Amino acid sequence: MSEYQYYEFQTIDRLLTEAEQAEVEELSSHIDVTASRAVVTYSYGDFRHDPKQVLSRYFDACLYLANWGTRSLMFRFPQGLIDPAAVKPYCREGAIEFTKQGAHQILEIELNEEEGFGWVEAEGVLSGLIQLRNDILEGDYRCLYLAWLKAVTLEDLDDVADEQEPPVPAGLKRLTPVLQRLAQFLDIDSNLIESAATASPAKTSAISDKALQQAIAQLTREACDEFLFRLAKGEAGLSLALKHQLRGLFETSPLPEASRRRPVRQLLKAAQRIKEQAAQRQREEAEKRRIEELKKLAKREAQAWHEVETLIQRGQAKAYDEAVEQLLKLRELAEFQNTQPDFSQRMSQVREQYQSRHSFIKRLERVGLS
DSSP states (O other): OOOOEEEEEEOSSSOOOHHHHHHHHTTOTTEEEOSSEEEEEESSSOOOSOHHHHHHHHOSEEEEEETTTEEEEEEEEETTSSOHHHHGGGOBTTTEEEEEETTEEEEEEEEEOTTOOSSOOOTTTTTTTTHHHHHHHTTOOHHHHHHHHHHHHTSOHHHHTTOBOOOOOTTTTSOOHHHHHHHHHHTOOHHHHHHHHTTOOOOOOOOOHHHHHHHHHTSOHHHHHHHHHHHHTTOTTHHHHHHHHHHTTSOOOOOOOGGGOOBHHHHHHHHHHHHHHHHHHHHHHHHHHHHHHHHHHHHTHHHHHHHHHHHHHHOOHHHHHHHHHHHHHHHHHHHHHTOHHHHHHHHHHHHHHTTTOHHHHHHHHHTTOO
């Protein structure tokens, strides 16, 4: 299997200057750069720069994929807009890390699957995940919980079985499209998400315009003047800073108490139960469909036997295959109706009548109808 690596960087708060674009273009001979995006791909060789450093200096988001099983998603945030204490419960060393890098905060999610996943199609994936950065800035940590959920499944169960989950965010029962894309990107077991979601309350509605206006009214004259000055200077990401300050004026829902959090073992067992229940439902639905089909066949049983005769008489390989398939359904019908003796008698007549058609008889023997 040939190696494949894909790096993509994107800006969100501002565009790259021409000078910055020129600097980014010098990072690799495999790079494609625009004012808002840079893509690097390798079928051999490697990117000789730290993606986190590149992100911190130029961009706001980075995605990395390698076909040997590594998936990475990083976001850059202006310093001070996210409380490290709120993010810390979701972090795992080497998998989910939140660090300070110069004048920015960096969230890095990196997961490694030992078996890899062959060829990957990464084009357009990062654009579909950009909204997660805004969600985190708004205090929506569902993406962090989902990343944690995947990360613990990649560790030895004996090491993590008794570990308690981090605070369960609201809204896990109804994932947004971007969260669904994240779950697909990280390849998270849907049964495990459903298991975790049982402890997730419904997500409250967004802040109303009236409440937002009331919060703005609480800002001091000095704070308003400062924001207007920074706006006039064209400061990147200013709206994020304003929203962050305004959120501090709203009441926030308390995090789940530690006593309500579940151990990993419980989440995994519940996910297995959900999987088994879903499989049982599928079996029941399949059996229901099978019985309905047999009842329909029973109403046209005589016609079905006639169709078998017609197919055999064509003397063609495809027709023989269709005849055998029809006979198998008729055998299943006989078992359903408890009329196996009648079926056996009809089969004896068929074998005797067409014993010279060796290709057809071999097909009967192959499926146990001889």
